Amino acid sequence: MSRPSWQVTECPAWCVVEHQEDDHPDDRTHRDAGVDIPVVTRRRHYERDELVADVECGYFTLGRWQRDGEHEVWISLGDNDSHDFEVGRDSFLRLIRAMEVLGLDIEVLRGRPELIGF
């Protein structure tokens, strides 16, 4: 398959996007399929003078993207509802390391798919 004239670099192995000649400049990115992670979230806020918590079930999506022609690969974690974070690869690795420092055993989580959903 030929690539569009605007595409500077080959797709990374993880890119699942079928790029088109008429892709909007903002959409000229390489993206993976992402992984949906079932999550329970809690948002705390004050109602009058009382701290209350809203607990909801939903999904976060974890995925990679890279603007065509740029080096940096961004790791995105979002709730598909306008809330998301994008961090660089090194930052993401520091987050994983911080989880280990806090005693959240990554190896145990790997062996307990029911805890992380995949």
Ligand SMILES: [Zn+2]
């Ligand atoms: Zn691509």
